[in-house]
Every structure is written in structure tokens, then in C-alpha cells.
Amino acid sequence: MSTAGSSAEKSSARSINPHISVDCVIFGFSTNQLKVLLIERAYTDESGNRHRDLKLPGDFITPDEHLDRAAARILEELTGLHDIYLRQFEVFGHPNRISRKIDLDWLLETTGLQIHRVVTTAYYALINISESNRDFAIKNNARWIHISRIPPLAFDHLEIIRRGLKHLQEALRNEPVGFELLPAKFTIRQLQTLYEVILDCKLDNRNFRKKVLGTRYLVQLDEKQAGVPHKPAYFYRFDRNTYMRDRKDYIGFNF
């Protein structure tokens, strides 16, 4: 039995609060693509046939568990990673969010309980895929799926991803969250591609470069790209301390 797919499957063996869950939209970025980590869910239909579909990593909380810690636990069980950027973004509590028969049946099968309403707190996590342990995720029936190729999912998980992406886009416009998805050193071109992919638009190269280098948070390194067919570009790093210092004095109206 997998660890990752089993967060909920293990629930029957321990005490849970069957009204409250957390779900994690784990965004990863690699080879210029935005992906979401999903796990396989197995269920049995009325004729006794087994099926599989995909769901977000998530779980009920235990009676004494802090929500943030539950989200971190799920993330760690699935990826083996600690200290990942994790942000609570929205609560999903629609009275009908659990109404499909296969979802009700799956909950009964995995928890032993008749559960009709669960309010779930959604988090998004940001992972630089190349630095995470891909093998671990694969071992646990977890799969990175391209953001625009996500199939129908369990429960309202497609809607949760859609909203999570919206929150990520908003954050990207206003905060330096994008660096969580990049390696520690990156080129301006890589940064621009990240923005273009997540915001799903084309940005003007010159303007982007000017804006980016106009902040004081990007520090040019002495190192350049190697083995590229074009003129090698300098690497940069994000200086969080400078950002935090300047941020204090930042007053909006750039909105």
C-alpha cells in the first residue's frame, strides 16, 4: 500500500475529524511547464469493478491536529520534503461538494464512515521539481500533470486547482513567490518564462528586463550559463533580505 495515496486510506485506522480536511495543490515547475502533483485513487463501482482516478493529496485532520501542520504532514508524506513553501489560500465548504456516488462510496470504503459534508481548507505548495525527489513521488502513485492537461478529478478538486492557480497568479503579480519554483540561480530569461507560463501570456522582453532589474532584490552572480547554443546569460539570485527590508516601506497604488 502506498504512503501517498493512503493518507485518507489510513484514516480508518486512526481517529479523525470527519468534518474537516485539508487539500494541497502542489505546483511544480520544470522544463518551462507548470505542473500539479496528483495521486491515484482506487474505487469500486456498483458492479464490483475497480477503477482509478486522480485526486489532490489531502486528508482529514486528526482531532488535535493544527490545520497548517496537517498540510505540511501530507506534503511530507507524499514528497519527503520539509520546509516547502505552503500557503493556505481558501476554504471549500459548498454543501454539495461531496455528492457524487463514487465520492461518497470512496469515503465510506476508506474511512468506514457515512460522510456527507466535509469543509476542506486548501493550501498551495510551490516546488522546484528538479530539486525535489522525483522517484519518491512516482513510487507513491503520485504524478506530475501538466496544468492544462488535468483530467476530471475526484470531488471538487478541479475547481480547487483552478482557484489555487488564480491565487498563485495574484501572488505572482504582487510578491516574489515565483522564486520558490526556480533553482537558486537563474537567468532573467528563465524568470520571464516562469511569469509567462503561470500568467499564461506573452511579456515584452525589454520591459520585463527593465522592471526586474529595477528592483533591488535581484543580484547578478559572477557565473554565466555554460554549454548553451546562444550567448551565455548571467545567473541571478533573489535576495530575500533586501526584499523584506524594502517591503516595509512599500505603499501600494502600483495596483
Place this chain on the structure above:
Amino acid sequence: MSTAGSSAEKSSARSINPHISVDCVIFGFSTNQLKVLLIERAYTDESGNRHRDLKLPGDFITPDEHLDRAAARILEELTGLHDIYLRQFEVFGHPNRISRKIDLDWLLETTGLQIHRVVTTAYYALINISESNRDFAIKNNARWIHISRIPPLAFDHLEIIRRGLKHLQEALRNEPVGFELLPAKFTIRQLQTLYEVILDCKLDNRNFRKKVLGTRYLVQLDEKQAGVPHKPAYFYRFDRNTYMRDRKDYIGFNF
């Protein structure tokens, strides 16, 4: 019995989900002050004496109630106002957030249930006090309390207000939410004061004016202040349509 203070008090008479609640931090702005609308809670101590303290307007949800709708219901029951700016900002689910005896006793007294853990979804609302019906709020044991003079509150409500203010400050830096707290027409000076009060800082007049008028969303009206001892200033209004159009093309890195 009051309507406002009674959201939870009425719970015993109807079916509730005793695990999940919503709480509203209702921010109001008037005479250059940021205030929060709080309601009186009555409780009986061990010696049978009645006491009163303050709490956020909030309630358990009913079994079939949507979270957003529960928040709007609480707001309307309390103020009589519809269509108020209301935003979900955070979930509070610490396992120990309900641990003080008076809080446990009050829940027992008002719901008839032994309740030990409630996960609450917090919303903030923004109200221009001068345009709201102050009498209604007063009738219902609700009181506007200055943000820096809030006494100890029930449950973790002081912490919820603290976090709500933080979210409001962040929103103010990045989005035109401030206009919700102002009359439809306002002077640049009024707008600046709103920013200074909420962000708790002093802004440079010239810079602020320049930034504000640099956006295309502020439209100068033909009307000026009347009966002021200084040179009367022009009124402005916020043009949401222009904002929404321009926002689509806005890419961050002004952070």
C-alpha cells in the same frame, strides 16, 4: 433578545454543524479612524454571576449552508446591509482555540452542546460607516471599537482581528479595496489619511499625490469641498471599470 448578539444564541433552536463556524471582522472607517464592529456576549461565571464581554459577530453554519452565505447572513442580521464587501481571509483551526472555561461554558449555554473544537473561517467586511445604518447596529448591542482600543475578547477573536488587519493592509498595498471604506466621492487628502491610518504610517504628501494621480482609475469630479477653512479640494471617484480593464495587463515586479 438582540438579533445581533444572538446569532449563536439562536443556534440551540435550530440544526447546526457544531464543528464549523464563520466569524466576521467588520472594519469601518469614519472621522479618520479605523474601527471594528463587536457584539456583547453575556455569560454566567461559576458563582452564578452574569458578565459581559465582546466577541466578533459569528455563528455556526447550518448543515446545508454555504460558508460565504453564512458570512453574508451574519453581516446582514447585524447591520441590515446587503452587498457589502466581504472577503474570506483565513481559517482558524488551532486545536486549543476553545479551551478557556468561560468559552466552553458559553458554548454549552447557548447551544446545549459540549463543544471542544470549532474550525472557523474568518471573513473581513469593509463598511463606510457614515453610509451604514448606525442605529441598527447600536440597537443590537453591537459597538464600533477603535482598532487600537480593543479589550480582551472571547475565544481567539483578538488574534483573528490582528490577522484580518494584516490581510487588509496587504490588500491595500496591492488592490483598490480602500475605496470600499470611503464615500463615493472623496478628496486625495481623505484617501491618503485612509492609507496612513490603516497602514499605521506617515506618507509623503507629494509622492502619494503623484502615485495616485498616476493611475488612471481616479477620476476628478467637477465638484469641490464646501465650507472648509482651507482652500477647497476637488472630489474624486474611483473608476472600477478602468481598473478592471488595466488590471488584466498588469504584471507584477512592482512588489
